[in-house]
Amino acid sequence: MAKCNLLEQRAGCVRSVEVWPARSDRQAERLRELIAVLQSVDPDFVTVTYGAMGSSRARSLALIEELVALGFDVVAHLACLGNSRDELVDLIHRYRSLGVCGVLALRGDPPLESTTGFGASELHHASELVELIRQESDLPVIVALHPDGHPDSTDIASDRNFAAEKLGNADLGLTQFFFDYASFVGLQSDMMARGVATPIVPGLMVPSSPKQLLRMTEIAGIQPPPYFASADWDLDNGLDRFRALALDGALTLARRALEDGARGVHLFSMNSAQVTAEFFARL
Ligand SMILES: NC(=O)C1=CN([C@@H]2O[C@H](COP(=O)(O)OP(=O)(O)OC[C@H]3O[C@@H](n4cnc5c(N)ncnc54)[C@H](O)[C@@H]3O)[C@@H](O)[C@H]2O)C=CC1
Numbered sequence: 001m002a003k004c005n006l007l008e009q010r011a012g013c014v015r016s017v018e019v020w021p022a023r024s025d026r027q028a029e030r031l032r033e034l035i036a037v038l039q040s041v042d043p044d045f046v047t048v049t050y051g052a053m054g055s056s057r058a059r060s061l062a063l064i065e066e067l068v069a070l071g072f073d074v075v076a077h078l079a080c081l082g083n084s085r086d087e088l089v090d091l092i093h094r095y096r097s098l099g100v101c102g103v104l105a106l107r108g109d110p111p112l113e114s115t116t117g118f119g120a121s122e123l124h125h126a127s128e129l130v131e132l133i134r135q136e137s138d139l140p141v142i143v144a145l146h147p148d149g150h151p152d153s154t155d156i157a158s159d160r161n162f163a164a165e166k167l168g169n170a171d172l173g174l175t176q177f178f179f180d181y182a183s184f185v186g187l188q189s190d191m192m193a194r195g196v197a198t199p200i201v202p203g204l205m206v207p208s209s210p211k212q213l214l215r216m217t218e219i220a221g222i223q224p225p226p227y228f229a230s231a232d233w234d235l236d237n238g239l240d241r242f243r244a245l246a247l248d249g250a251l252t253l254a255r256r257a258l259e260d261g262a263r264g265v266h267l268f269s270m271n272s273a274q275v276t277a278e279f280f281a282r283l
Pocket residue numbers: 018049077079104105106107108109110124125126127144145150151152153154158159160162163166174175176177
């Protein structure tokens with residue numbers, strides 16, 4: 001049974017890893033390799049995406065069930081967009097009975113093929129979902145925070161105000177990935193300035209290729225790190241050099257955050273066994 005104490009599990013650095021459900025045979029093979037690595041890394045909790053990039057609810061539920069059965073503490077993502085209130089309530093109860101140890105309350109991304117239609121959505125902001133989870137369960141609630149501001153926000157001040165409101169009602173904040181340490185420091189100080197002291201754990205991503213990096217910076221609405229523009233990655237050994245810099249970059253951010261008092265680190269594994277193994281071996 002899940003221990004349900006997200007930050008008190010390990011003295012020092014609490015380690016968490018995001019995984020997503022496989023959507024093809026090739027992805028299923030990658031997921032097997034990742035789960036094998038996770039069994040030796042032994043993270044404090046694993047988060048399972050919901051609906052990310054169009055993935056289905058059934059696949060998320062099946063992966064949660066599998067990971068719980070393997071003995072992992074699982075945090076389930078839940079997104080407002082595309083679900084009615086009743087569907088969200090049903091999912092919260094299903095998560096509860098599957099034995100998850102927390103919920104990451106997200107607004108969610110609009111469907112890839114649409115810029116406006118959110119279908120049956122009745123809740124429109126993560127803060128509303130935090131309230132719903134509180135009403136419906138005693139599960140710990142995590143929220144996503146955006147060090148560089150959310151790409152849909154009109155200005156950073158209002159984005160920080162909304163972020164502080166939802167973080168104040170949550171048990172933990174996990175950040176979107178970032179490449180500029182100053183953005184993480186800015187987020188922390190803006191939350192403190194608004195009177196919110198809920199712990200914030202940095203989310204790190206180690207891109208496996210320049211192409212993946214550009215795709216992810218586009219999703220997050222942020223600039224690539226400085227090393228990206230420093231070389232022609234198509235040249236000999238370019239990919240190996242890129243991966244070494246990407247890993248060093250994420251480790252540098254993680255270590256600085258831990259030195260400055262962060263309680264843990266969260267890795268967006270991108271379902272890569274190799275990245276996950278190397279990141280935690282060197283942290
Ligand atoms: N770990 C993960 O899976 C992560 C996922 N994300 C993704 O980021 C996306 C949205 O992020 P969230 O932080 O959950 O959304 P959110 O609902 O907190 O914020 C989304 C946007 O709405 C604005 N907003 C918030 N509350 C508002 C209110 N009451 N009135 C008007 N505007 C308001 C915010 O400033 C922001 O621009 C999701 O697609 C999520 O999947 C982001 C980071 C990590």
